[in-house]
Amino acid sequence: xxxxxxxxxxxxxxxxxxxxxxxxxxxxxxxxxxxxxxxxxxxxxxxxxxxxxxxxxxxxxxxxxxxxxxxxxx
Amino acid sequence: xxxxxxxxxxxxxxxxxxxxxxxxxxxxxxxxxxxxxxxxxxxxxxxxxxxxxxxxxxxxxxxxxxxxxxxxxxxxxxxxxxxxxxxxxxxxxxxxxxxxxxxxxxxxxxxxxxxxxxxxxxxxxxxxxxxxxxxxxxxxxxxxxxxxxxxxxxxxxxxxxxxxxxxxxxxxxxxxxxxxxxxxxxxxxxxxxxxx
Numbered sequence: 001x002x003x004x005x006x007x008x009x010x011x012x013x014x015x016x017x018x019x020x021x022x023x024x025x026x027x028x029x030x031x032x033x034x035x036x037x038x039x040x041x042x043x044x045x046x047x048x049x050x051x052x053x054x055x056x057x058x059x060x061x062x063x064x065x066x067x068x069x070x071x072x073x074x
Numbered sequence: 075x076x077x078x079x080x081x082x083x084x085x086x087x088x089x090x091x092x093x094x095x096x097x098x099x100x101x102x103x104x105x106x107x108x109x110x111x112x113x114x115x116x117x118x119x120x121x122x123x124x125x126x127x128x129x130x131x132x133x134x135x136x137x138x139x140x141x142x143x144x145x146x147x148x149x150x151x152x153x154x155x156x157x158x159x160x161x162x163x164x165x166x167x168x169x170x171x172x173x174x175x176x177x178x179x180x181x182x183x184x185x186x187x188x189x190x191x192x193x194x195x196x197x198x199x200x201x202x203x204x205x206x207x208x209x210x211x212x213x214x215x216x217x218x219x220x221x222x223x224x225x226x227x228x229x230x231x232x233x234x235x236x237x238x239x240x241x242x243x244x245x246x247x248x249x250x251x252x253x254x255x256x257x258x259x260x261x262x263x264x265x266x267x268x269x270x
Contacts, residue, residue: 007119009115009119009120035123037123037124039104039119039123039124039125041103041124041125042103042104042105042124042125043103043105044105044115046104046115046119046124048119048123048124072116073114073115073116073119074114074116
């Protein structure tokens with residue numbers, strides 16, 4: 001089974017390539033994040049994070065701190 | 075924690091195939107898929123990391139199903155005629171049973187996803203078919219022709235008949251039904267053309 005990882009999904013405004021590069025630097029440094037990607041083709045620029053350790057709130061705080069919107073998708 | 079539900083996942087896959095056929099790759103989107111398959115966007119992103127990931131996975135899965143059907147009861151050591159007939163039967167059966175999957179496969183294999191999905195699904199099948207052709211050439215049951223001409227003559231007539239079947243008619247709205255008789259008739263002509 002491949003479902004033991006917690007997957008967190010957010011709507012963001014990480015829209016441009018520059019935005020993505022900035023966020024990449026930050027997320028790539030977080031060893032708690034197993035894997036992440038942003039679907040910039042999607043209207044919500046969906047940020048998808050696989051992490052067993054970080055909570056939804058902690059991720060929102062990280063993204064917020066760099067002046068991007070980040071709302072959990074339900 | 076979000077977890078995967080295999081039933082839901084199958085329903086999403088089925089819907090994605092329908093939508094890829096209906097709207098094409100460009101017109102296909104995760105939001106739209108979520109809406110039409112009745113799951114939340116978040117759920118969709120649990121199954122797939124993005125649109126590209128989804129298309130690749132679906133394409134590869136169709137390819138694997140297709141190629142595993144193709145080698146059913148088939149062996150590269152069969153005589154050329156017997157083996158090609160088995161290929162016709164397998165291809166016809168799959169196309170008649172899975173018109174949507176075939177249409178989706180067509181759309182994807184003419185797109186930029188072609189290489190990825192073929193690489194993942196085709197390798198073994200290719201080896202089997204090459205073996206088959208090499209054996210046939212060695213036994214002098216097949217004329218030495220280029221692979222492109224071989225493929226066109228060997229399968230072109232079958233796919234043309236299947237297209238008529240798919241449309242339910244041939245020329246000038248003449249109703250058409252793909253039958254074993256029609257298949258046999260075309261197959262015999264193909265064998266005549268390809269064998270020395």
